[in-house]
Amino acid sequence: MSREGVTPQSEDFSAWYNELVVRAQLVDRGPVRGTMVIRPYGYRVWELLQADLDRRIKDAGHDNACFPMFIPESYLKREAEHVEGFSPELAVVTIAGGKQLEEPLVVRPTSETVIGEYMAKWIDSHRDLPLLLNQWANVVRWEMRPRMFLRTTEFLWQEGHTAHIDEADAMRETMWALDAYASVARELAAMPVIAGEKTPGERFAGAVRTYTIEGMMRDGRALQAGTSHYLGTNFAKAFEIQYQDEDKNLTLAHTTSWGMSTRMIGGVIMTHGDDKGLVLPPRLAPHQVVIVPIGRKEQGEQAAAEARRLAGAIKAMGIRVHVDDNRPQLSPGFKFNEWEMRGVPIRIELGMRDIENGVATLARRLPTVEGQGKEQIPLEKVPELLPGILSDFQSFLLARAEAFREDHTAKVATWDEFSAQVAGGWARAFHCGRTECEDEIKADTSATPRVIPMDAPEETGTCVKCDQPSAYGKRVIFGRAY
Ligand SMILES: [Zn+2]
Known part of the structure; x- marks a missing residue:
């Protein structure tokens, strides 16, 4: 890579x-x-x-x-x-x-x-x-x-x-x-x-x-x-x-x-995902945690041995963990970037100084609270803390995605509002239900009706495109689609 x-x-x-x-x-x-x-x-x-x-x-x-x-x-x-x-x-x-x-x-x-x-x-x-x-x-x-x-x-x-x-x-x-x-x-x-x-x-x-x-x-x-x-x-x-x-x-x-x-x-x-690469939700991550031992030669080997011991204790908690210990030719910085690119939720960095101090450095793929960076946690507490950290990370991703969707979704009343909204998100709009009208909307904006949401409130109005009465008793979500 x-x-x-x-x-x-x-x-x-x-x-x-x-x-x-x-x-x-x-x-x-x-x-x-x-x-x-x-x-x-x-x-x-x-x-x-x-x-x-x-x-x-x-x-x-x-x-x-x-x-x-x-x-x-x-x-x-x-x-x-x-x-x-x-x-x-x-x-x-x-x-x-x-x-x-x-x-x-x-x-x-x-x-x-x-x-x-x-x-x-x-x-x-x-x-x-x-x-x-x-x-x-x-x-x-x-x-x-x-x-x-x-x-x-x-x-x-x-x-x-x-x-x-x-x-x-x-x-x-x-x-x-x-x-x-x-x-x-x-x-x-x-x-x-x-x-x-x-x-x-x-x-x-x-x-x-x-x-x-x-x-x-x-x-x-x-x-x-x-x-x-x-x-x-x-x-x-x-x-x-x-x-x-x-x-x-x-x-x-x-x-x-x-x-x-x-x-x-x-x-x-x-x-x-973001500009650094993938962000995998823990429940779908092949490696939920990656441990990168740090240090050269003998120190590196000692750190790797400690990392493997720690991995054993983490695995016993039912967590998928990987130790990056067989690529001594690569720098820690390179490995950090690579695991970020591959979306690993939690990275643990372990050097001899950490081990002597009885701590490990933990980095999340994304901060779950603003301003959060790397943190040191007591080495012996790592296995018992990880299930909670992973579960918080999973919830954080869902909440973040939900907030993003809400920020990029709006109710629209006019055709101008509709066109502007579907350029970068979803529009909740009334539609007449006619396929020819859907086709016209698609030709003009590339947007298609994605879903008539089950949980949308009952409402009626006139079609955002052709002014005929709405067909579904609720607003339809329109957007450009993959
Ligand atoms: Zn229509």
Whole structure:
């Protein structure tokens, strides 16, 4: 890694992001345009997120399964809106085993179709419902404008697919998934997301209702960080997912699907990062604490031995700790910068003088109170103090992100206010609900309706663009999005 930093956010946010993901050793560019190699440091972040979300999914009664990545092209064509929505992004295999295939195979962009086919096979009676499935998988959507983690041609995700007896039960499921995503975002990623419904123009291809969680990035743009769809009976009709009710009538099931992906990592980077690099929330940090022993030769070795002893005691507290003790050719200053670049929440510096005085020097990646700098704490107290310090740091990041979002969100009444507000943040505005009006707004400002927030107060007014009556009984959040 070079000694240089990254382009400042204020100068070019996109350059900052593109440089940082590589510098922080999260990813490398893949050999095929738009693909990414997730390096061990980045993959660990994903695993931490995955472990927590997987536990929630299983606790709520879902079972993991794994369906094939090749889907017969005819499956996608059975749901008209679905195939129309996904066609431009499909990768299709036409030759395999040296021969032209009779039917082309789609590399899964999402699995409603193939899972629908098997739901139909596995469901007979109302007693088979609800059927609650999830899969952890890679999917492929050909990207014209790729961006690491945010839009890559291949990415990792989980996709939940469930079938239910009626709309009410399917809607409960849809809202359960949305709530699980909002909790993961807030509690793990320290991303204060806004949950709510998408407008019809922003719905998933084939869904009756789409729900989303939206986070604000530090450039004021929105990131859709997870979506949950009520599919009605659209896929049930296309794939004959039906059951015999108590009176032996054949009835269509109501299905849902919901997904959260490696995109979340991009969200973490852009919610918390700064000009020095990444800032990782402790709950998603591969190393929550890094200890840098200081000193040359024999003194350095003594400090390293003490650092390893301290790391053992910290690890016993259930904390992920790393000792930077095998790179004697690098200066402490270089190491400090590098761990800041890689977003480690807490750094402990340990030199022989500290050890003789029975103290360690602790530095947070960001001060949690104004004016806070490095502090010395008694060496033997370090392990017992760290859980509290890490938990405070996690809460600090969430509060800071929430304050940032509120500072960059405003209610607007006029078109001029709207245009000015969406240039650097979010606008809460009334909208008529017409897709053509959304399109005009997008053409003029690049802003789109992100979410109709669940917790917004009931209000009515006239559309900020066209003056027609508002459609949703509340204000919609508009912003430019990733
Ligand atoms: Zn309008």
